[in-house]
Amino acid sequence: MNELSKYLCLLLRHQPAKAELDMDEHGWVSVEQLINGVNGHSNYNLDRELLEQIVAEDNKGRYRYDEKHEKIKCCQGHSVPWVEPELEYCEPPDFLYHGTTTKALEAIVESGAIKKMQRHAVHMQADISKSWQSAERWHKTPVVLKIAASEMNKAGYRFGVTENEVWCTEEVPVKYICDRVYTK
Template sequence: MTKTKLSRRISYMLRHDPDSIDENGWADVSYIVGRMREMLRSFDEKLLEEIVAEDEKGRYSYNEDKTKIRANQGHSVPLAADAVGMEKTDPPEFLYHGTAGGFMESILQEGLKPQNRNFVHLSGNMETAKKVGARHRKHGNTVVLLIESGRMAADGYTFWLTVNHVWQVEHVPPEYISVVQWEV
């Protein structure tokens, strides 16, 4: 089994499995290792550390003594308001969101909604947003949206920044959204 597949399973447990995490998003490393051994007998703490260290997106964080682990964002399980190391902060004037053309009608009518997550995820640059949008290719060509985050904040919307630099907001109404790039 590849590390990518193992990472996806870990990510699922730490984001969407209420039996795996506490109210702050933390899971005992021993619990995660035990659950992963159900998939791969040789799974151990060393392999978990490798997966975390090699994750390009910085999806995971350990506590100080590495006895607990959590996902940095993407949760569908309700968490405590100050969980997962998010910091309320003023966003830059613009942020970006990558999506697919097949979702655009809904986005332009209803805005960006968290879907099955707790927050809408936004990127600080177009390149990251383009990569995110490319993951949705089966739903149409990649689209990069410009979000007027500075104006949203001035209008009272709250933004959070995660430890791995993903911006989060509860909803983005359509009036703050512009299409910057639509690949054909």
């Protein structure tokens, strides 16, 4: 089921065309079309019951249904250029956390900022444990960066938060990284 969940993320965040999905500007696709697309374009066998289970058990709350459970999307993390994440723009907490790796940290320091890369935004968490989940998924040496989010906001940087409480901004200059945590 974990591999199928990863495949759903691939389709709903990065490659909807791979399963012939008609994705709207906020990343929503028809549940029926997703099920048919997965079954017709992969070796996976997906039905509504299994999809409901994947969504319910996802520890990051990545997926959202519409009210009628007729449409589904990933809340953030899209690299599809026409998808604009639905964010609530508001004042962030004093500090947010960004999970990454020590190798990526070298590139961050060299470039002068945490960049959104091919996604729509830099992702951060208010809960450090969720940032550890992100940092550890790369199977490299993880590190969590503590970001002075309130200070950034006062300097004019905008923050938005997704339905699953991922905080997003365009970039984080290194001067707002106030600590590096190498162990849980």
